[in-house]
Amino acid sequence: MPRARTTFHELTVGQVAHRSGVAISALHFYERQGLIRSTRTLSNQRRYSRDTLRRVAFIRASQHVGISLAAIREALDQLPSERTPTPDDWARLSASWRTELDARIAHLQALRDDLTECIGCGCLSLRSCHLTNPRDVLGREGPGARRLPQG
Amino acid sequence: MPRARTTFHELTVGQVAHRSGVAISALHFYERQGLIRSTRTLSNQRRYSRDTLRRVAFIRASQHVGISLAAIREALDQLPSERTPTPDDWARLSASWRTELDARIAHLQALRDDLTECIGCGCLSLRSCHLTNPRDVLGREGPGARRLPQG
DNA sequence: CTTTGACCTCAACCTCTGTTGAGGTCAACT
DNA sequence: AGTTGACCTCAACAGAGGTTGAGGTCAAAG
Numbered sequence: 001m002p003r004a005r006t007t008f009h010e011l012t013v014g015q016v017a018h019r020s021g022v023a024i025s026a027l028h029f030y031e032r033q034g035l036i037r038s039t040r041t042l043s044n045q046r047r048y049s050r051d052t053l054r055r056v057a058f059i060r061a062s063q064h065v066g067i068s069l070a071a072i073r074e075a076l077d078q079l080p081s082e083r084t085p086t087p088d089d090w091a092r093l094s095a096s097w098r099t100e101l102d103a104r105i106a107h108l109q110a111l112r113d114d115l116t117e118c119i120g121c122g123c124l125s126l127r128s129c130h131l132t133n134p135r136d137v138l139g140r141e142g143p144g145a146r147r148l149p150q151g
Numbered sequence: 152m153p154r155a156r157t158t159f160h161e162l163t164v165g166q167v168a169h170r171s172g173v174a175i176s177a178l179h180f181y182e183r184q185g186l187i188r189s190t191r192t193l194s195n196q197r198r199y200s201r202d203t204l205r206r207v208a209f210i211r212a213s214q215h216v217g218i219s220l221a222a223i224r225e226a227l228d229q230l231p232s233e234r235t236p237t238p239d240d241w242a243r244l245s246a247s248w249r250t251e252l253d254a255r256i257a258h259l260q261a262l263r264d265d266l267t268e269c270i271g272c273g274c275l276s277l278r279s280c281h282l283t284n285p286r287d288v289l290g291r292e293g294p295g296a297r298r299l300p301q302g
Numbered sequence: 303c304t305t306t307g308a309c310c311t312c313a314a315c316c317t318c319t320g321t322t323g324a325g326g327t328c329a330a331c332t
Numbered sequence: 333a334g335t336t337g338a339c340c341t342c343a344a345c346a347g348a349g350g351t352t353g354a355g356g357t358c359a360a361a362g
Contacts, residue, residue: 014338024339025321033319043328045339061266065259066217069319094266101263105256108216112252115212115245165308175309176351184349194358196309220349 010047013038020056027056035059035073051084062097065104161198164189171207178207186210186224202235213248216255 017024030036031046036055038046055076062072078093079085168175181187182197187206189197206227213223229244230236236244 012338023321026319028341029320043339044341045328061262063319065262097266098263101259101266105259105263108252108256108259111212111216112249112256115252116249163308174351177349179311180350194309195311196358214349 009050010039011050011052013046013048016048016052016056020053020060022056022060030056030059030069033069033073035069035076049084054085054090058093065101067100160201161190162201162203164197164199167199167203167207171204171211173207173211181207181210181220184220184224186220186227200235205236205241209244216252218251 011019013024013027016022017027020027022030027036031038036048036052036059038048038052041047058076059069059072062075063069075093075097078096079089162170164175164178167173168178171178173181178187182189187199187203187210189199189203192198209227210220210223213226214220226244226248229247230240
């Protein structure tokens with residue numbers, strides 16, 4: 001059984017897939033989309049630096065709350081590309097994400113409360129109700145394919 | 152300019168589209184998917200009962216927090232089909248939805264807190280971290296197209 | 303009676319987030 | 333030398349959630 005050789009700081013695509021729980025095809029896809037990067041060996045195999053695990057975890061966590069890959073890429077683009085991100089870099093990133101998450105939480109809470117109040121009381125078909133026009137955001141959705149809330 | 156005639160309790164597809172802020176094509180689509188229903192006039196035009204506005208509002212609100220149409224349809228299937236849903240019917244529905252929303256809110260809050268703690272401290276690449284394996288739900292995502300959290 | 307606008311159907315297309323498969327390379331082990 | 337397993341590329345397909353367009357019907361207004 002051939003073993004992939006990696007230096008201490010490099011991971012093969014299989015290793016990243018295994019440790020992150022993400023399929024290899026998804027990692028290839030993320031790379032095509034510019035969310036992660038790799039170097040290549042002489043025989044053209046991908047090698048990832050260890051902070052890729054962190055990026056992938058960040059991607060999955062963000063996706064999990066309904067943020068698009070495009071938005072995630074924009075966030076990740078704030079990380080320095082010339083050097084390995086420091087804990088500080090990540091902290092800044094997570095701080096900006098926190099704002100986003102706070103907004104989403106607030107939105108969900110408002111929705112939950114509206115739902116309980118509004119649906120029960122019968123106002124759901126009226127334009128004044130938050131549910132029929134919540135935060136000016138529902139119902140504005142223009143043409144184009146349906147999108148999940150991007151913040 | 153021809154005006155669509157409707158009885159007091161019936162709405163044309165254009166009226167529903169206008170009042171709900173949803174495109175006509177989307178209403179057709181929802182109907183194909185079994186989320187709303189219509190009767191037909193003699194000339195084959197759709198007519199919607201007024202509670203359709205409520206259904207559509209419910210659909211959009213639910214979608215907006217990332218719930219799939221399939222899950223929404225299941226929820227709506229709990230409403231009586233033989234009669235117009237009463238406020239009580241809606242209240243029951245919203246109560247069950249509230250549980251779902253509570254869970255999502257809790258999840259988001261956990262994620263937000265993990266993100267702030269975890270990314271900053273550098274544990275993000277470790278398997279013990281909630282973010283890399285949050286609530287046993289991230290990283291388990293099997294094969295198949297990526298899905299948003301369906302609760 | 304023609305025009306206009308709202309409606310109908312059906313098929314094709316779109317984006318997003320990937321997966322699957324065919325065909326090929328490379329290094330290690332037997 | 334042959335086999336094995338991990339890796340590579342590229343193209344095609346999947347499923348969710350719709351939109352767009354072609355071609356046609358119907359009823360009211362001019």
